[in-house]
Amino acid sequence: METLADIAGLHRRHVLTPWAAQAAISPPVIVRGEGSWLIGDDGKRYLDGSSGLIAVNLGHGHPRVVSAIAESAATVAYVSAALFNDRRAECAEKLCALAPWTDEGARVFFTTNGTDANEDAIKIARTVSGRSKVLTAYRSFHGSSFGAMTLTGENRRWANEPGIPGVSRFFAPFPYRSPFKTLDPADETRRALDHLNDVINAEDPERIAAILIEPVVGSNGVIVYPPGYLAGLRELCDRYGILLIFDEVMTGFGRTGAAFGGERFGVVPDLMTFAKGVTSAYVPLGGVLVRERIAKHFDTNAMWLGHTYSGHPLAMAAASAAIDAYLDEGLFTSAARRETRLRERLQKLHDKHEILGEVRGVGFFFALEFVSDRAARTPLVPWQGKSQGPMPAFFAGLRKRGAICFGRYNIVHVAPPLNTSDADLDTFVEALDGAIGDLTEAAART
Numbered sequence: 001m002e003t004l005a006d007i008a009g010l011h012r013r014h015v016l017t018p019w020a021a022q023a024a025i026s027p028p029v030i031v032r033g034e035g036s037w038l039i040g041d042d043g044k045r046y047l048d049g050s051s052g053l054i055a056v057n058l059g060h061g062h063p064r065v066v067s068a069i070a071e072s073a074a075t076v077a078y079v080s081a082a083l084f085n086d087r088r089a090e091c092a093e094k095l096c097a098l099a100p101w102t103d104e105g106a107r108v109f110f111t112t113n114g115t116d117a118n119e120d121a122i123k124i125a126r127t128v129s130g131r132s133k134v135l136t137a138y139r140s141f142h143g144s145s146f147g148a149m150t151l152t153g154e155n156r157r158w159a160n161e162p163g164i165p166g167v168s169r170f171f172a173p174f175p176y177r178s179p180f181k182t183l184d185p186a187d188e189t190r191r192a193l194d195h196l197n198d199v200i201n202a203e204d205p206e207r208i209a210a211i212l213i214e215p216v217v218g219s220n221g222v223i224v225y226p227p228g229y230l231a232g233l234r235e236l237c238d239r240y241g242i243l244l245i246f247d248e249v250m251t252g253f254g255r256t257g258a259a260f261g262g263e264r265f266g267v268v269p270d271l272m273t274f275a276k277g278v279t280s281a282y283v284p285l286g287g288v289l290v291r292e293r294i295a296k297h298f299d300t301n302a303m304w305l306g307h308t309y310s311g312h313p314l315a316m317a318a319a320s321a322a323i324d325a326y327l328d329e330g331l332f333t334s335a336a337r338r339e340t341r342l343r344e345r346l347q348k349l350h351d352k353h354e355i356l357g358e359v360r361g362v363g364f365f366f367a368l369e370f371v372s373d374r375a376a377r378t379p380l381v382p383w384q385g386k387s388q389g390p391m392p393a394f395f396a397g398l399r400k401r402g403a404i405c406f407g408r409y410n411i412v413h414v415a416p417p418l419n420t421s422d423a424d425l426d427t428f429v430e431a432l433d434g435a436i437g438d439l440t441e442a443a444a445r446t
Contacts, residue, residue, distance in 0.1 A: 033060025257336025
């Protein structure tokens, strides 16, 4: 059997790891997963504190999903998207039952991932509206392909530029680091909506097909918009006949304490994109949920969209089983019930460690933002810079204590599987506590 060093060596020689300079990374070799835990080739166990990339909402090895995948593989491995399929129909029915358009109905277009879903949602919006422009927020991520990277607002789009035409951007609220120079949440909402209204008019409302936004900002810092913002966004879209698209790739399937983030905040979009948690990431799957009044356009007009793996039977089986598990185990709402407990434990870390500037989040979707000066809110690592500063000490300290989580620059995401036990959650917070101490020491040396 190959040793840990052998596998790591093979990985370095033959695999390109995303979003990283290859020589600088040295992660553990993971070979198994059990519940909220990942197991390395050396037997070391790591609590998965970010559900992979905010995706493994059911934890690792959920028997219901594993069994469904195996059964589907033994029945039929592939069915063209041009044909009807039993598992595809059943999965679509379950997804549409979760959609917010209860009186109107919905349909779903399946993709392989969230990137494709966001691109396809834009294609649908442009086709149905006859308009070409799309607005997205600067602090956003919508995928890594050519089109989705243009829809993205943050710095990962730079290498992709000039990108696709017709995409303009706006500043969305960020109460901790207000782009509108206010500390009052109500004022932040008002100024942000006034700003967006100005952008809409500067771009010509009659040319704007859609606004695409994450109900909670995901990989750019888990930013929960202040009260009234998403509702105000809905009102602006209604005023100008613009379609509202929620990117629910991270916020969907119980992450915020509801089936979808829009539901948690009481705002209904016109289209929703999803991926990640739909199968608990066991099989790649994404899609666009479309309200019926928009979907019916394609009853008499060709749908110029398609993917070889659209509605893949294995993904359909995994998603159908995952949805059943979420519902039967009460996991769509469990994060809302347990949110206070998690928030309180993270807030204790904030009270203890001066380097921790803010704890923010909703459901089981939180972020820790680290600063070099809490009063001035100076980021410990400059956002959009090239250096990680002392942050590697934090992640190394976390792994040393048997935990893993996802982070970017000075922000760390706390988003464990929805069925993580209280004991495991406490174990993870203890690991965070020690790792923050390591980070504080490393920052003092720089």
